[in-house]
Amino acid sequence: MFFENIDFSALELPQAARKLRDDVRAFLQQELAAGSYTPHLGHAEFDSAFTKKVAARGWIGLTWPKQYGGQERSYLERFVVTEEMLAFAAPCAAHWFGDRQTGPSLLRYGSEFLKQKYLPGITRGEIAFALGMSEPGSGSDLASVRTRAEKVAGGWRVTGQKVWTSWAHKADAFFVLCRTAPLTDDRHAGLSQLVIDIKTSPGVTVRPIRFMSGEHHFNEVFLDNVFVPDSHVVGEVGQGWKQITSxxxxxxxxxxxxxxxxxxxxxxxxxxxxxxxxxxxxxxxxxxxxxxxxxxxxxxxxxxxxxxxxxxxxxxxxxxxxxxxxxxxxxxxxxxxxxxxxxxxxxxxxxxxxxxxxxxxxxxxxxxxxxxxxxxxxxxxxxxxxxxxxxx
Amino acid sequence: MTDTIDTRRMLTDVATRLFADHVTPKMLDVAKHEGWSLALWDELAKAELPWVGVPEAAGGAGGTLSDVAAVLRVAARHAAPVPLAETYLAGWLLASANLDVPRAPLTMAAADAEISAVKNGAAWRISGVFKRVPFARAAKQLVLLAEGQVFAVDMATCGITPGRNLASEARDDVMLDGVTALATGPTLVTCEALHARGALLRAVQIGGALEHALDLACEHAKIRTQFGRRLAQFQAIQQEIARAGGEVAAAVAAALSATGVVERLADHQDVQSAQQLLMAVASAKIRAPDAAREAAAIAHQVHGAIGVTDEYALHHVTLRALAWREEFGNEVYWSMALGRAMLAGGADDYWPALSAA
Structure with missing residues (x-):
């Protein structure tokens, strides 16, 4: 029915994960005692200084290959790091999306160029990512995104609007799900993922969407004829949906x-x-x-x-x-x-x-x-x- | 680890075939009146299934507590009306006291203050009343645990007042009036440990029973047509089925995970192990009954009036799951025990305790 072939009774954290937990916990207790951050619940805060400290200990991209700055450690060890960060409400937003989503996606689908360009920077806490998924007309029904990429020489011209883009106002780059081919009967076809450098690409405008408490972590991001080089397509053109859902x-x-x-x-x-x-x-x-x-x-x-x-x-x-x-x-x-x-x-x-x-x-x-x-x-x-x- | 998984899968397959072959609607109907099924027991005994988990040295079939859980899960899916959990618990007590485990249906009870055990020469004479002993009428022996001693008592020498639980499983009151124990021996198993192991096994059984309730609900939703569409096509039904699926998965996950913890730590005496054991068993006996409440209700709701009849199979598993909630401590009993322990540990020890395993 569910969890076929999973042996719950044998489920135990390995020794390496327990040791790592002790290290992460000691670090977080120290940070808290030193007042280096104020715990906040609901969303993680964006704190580049904190992220650099975590990076210095090798805890970002923990499972990634060493050649991209990773530690080649297990998912369970990563699990333990995540648990500790959450238990202590640590301000992880500056590395959260890169570590959890875009990094693994790049590892799996990205070109060597993209891996080299972004992964080591993520693990050093120097490159922060955001995710450009939802749009004004596309919430749960993500396949209906209307942001369009038109093929031009050497790349793509991207136009559209993304919403609920957490921390886009601080991030360096974001993944953009967009339509690279016209809509057909197979609505999951023709979607692609591109990486756009937020701070340096002409035509990108980030505006705050205030949360109901007045806080600013969401944004809307306008893409106005933004040029994205071919080298910034993640994986294959047209395979964006499969890449996201996998x-x-x-x-x-x-x-x-x-x-x-x-x-x-x-x-x-x-x-x-x-x-x-x-x-x-x-x-x-x-x-x-x-x-x-x-x-x-x-x-x-x-x-x-x-x-x-x-x-x-x-x-x-x-x-x-x-x-x-x-x-x-x-x-x-x-x-x-x-x-x-x-x-x-x-x-x-x-x-x-x-x-x-x-x-x-x-x-x-x-x-x-x-x-x-x-x-x-x-x-x-x-x-x-x-x-x-x-x-x- | 692969070996144990494969062994357990084989055990599950064997048990599934046995129960599928021998648990019939007619048998369940008869068992409702008799409180259990001797015919089914005889088939299981031929395959040695009742002695899984009891050490071979004590006369059992060997295997781990997780193996026991695998068998009980399958038995509960089939609403098997036999004292499998009880025979295991009684056998475990006997083996812990270095006593032989007879190849017969057994049951057990922990003695409270109302019981007297008097040494008369080499023999112990026991008097007292044990309420709602599971499957007492089916058992050859009643295995009692009192003050560090295990007593095996011939059920034929006891008085039995028949009773039953909501699913019509035998839950009998047993009266001992100066009964001489067949065998006696000291044990390290405490009444709390017996209670906890009983609770754990009931949680496993609840998980298995709910799995079948969910299966029945899904099958029904795929076949039954109303308003010109199959029930499965209604989003309102889908959402409920999905919610039941989560509850059932959680019940099974909690019960089997807890089984592993008990298997690993039951013999440890340190404070930290005791805390992990409490957390595991209490979680299982809280989460599985919580799931029973939700999933049984949804399974019935999806079936409409068809599911509440005597002749339809659903109630065999839903009533069992609901009745088992109350045995060996209900959700409130275990929640309070666990809550008390966690509050006593304090805020700063809470996360370390939870994340220790």
């Missing part, structure tokens, strides 16, 4: 799908102290059990997708990943609800108290996680297709 299993099942409100749970426990309140005990127990379970599922996927497992390619865990995201994003809200219900207060975004501030940030950001990266409803349609077969 990466989804790992992206949808990572700890970031169920841990973005986790620091609130820790602060809740701090508030509750050694409470003998039965409600508190029951809620904390249940939240722990649900997290423990999600983590096992997420770990199982990371382990199976690791090249060293020998299973990579042999198992398709796309649906399982969708399950983890669906349940994980709801789990994040369960933490927020429990915190609200157990501690009566009126949370404010600028509170000095960490618990109060986290709670406010989580309430305001709660709608986002079940939307980004595939809405609940899209994911459930995908899961149902697996269970019920092709539905016509």
């Amino acid at each position: 990466e989804l299993a790992l992206e949808r099942s990572g700890p970031e799908r169920f841990m973005t409100t986790f620091p609130l749970l820790v602060e809740l426990i701090r508030r509750l102290g050694k409470s003998d309140d039965a409600r508190a005990q029951e809620m904390v127990g249940r939240l722990t059990a649900r997290l423990w379970t999600l983590r096992r599922m997420s770990l199982a996927i990371a382990l199976a997708l690791d090249p060293s497992s020998g299973k990579q390619g042999a198992v398709d865990l796309g649906t399982e990943a969708a399950l983890v995201k669906d349940m994980g994003t709801f789990y994040e809200r369960e933490i927020v609800d429990a915190a609200r219900l157990l501690v009566a207060l009126e949370p404010t975004l600028d509170a000095d108290d960490t618990f109060e501030r986290f709670l406010a940030q989580c309430v305001v950001n709660a709608p986002v996680s079940t939307i980004r990266g595939g809405t609940t409803q899209v994911l459930r349609t995908l899961i149902a297709r697996r269970l019920l077969g092709a539905l016509k």
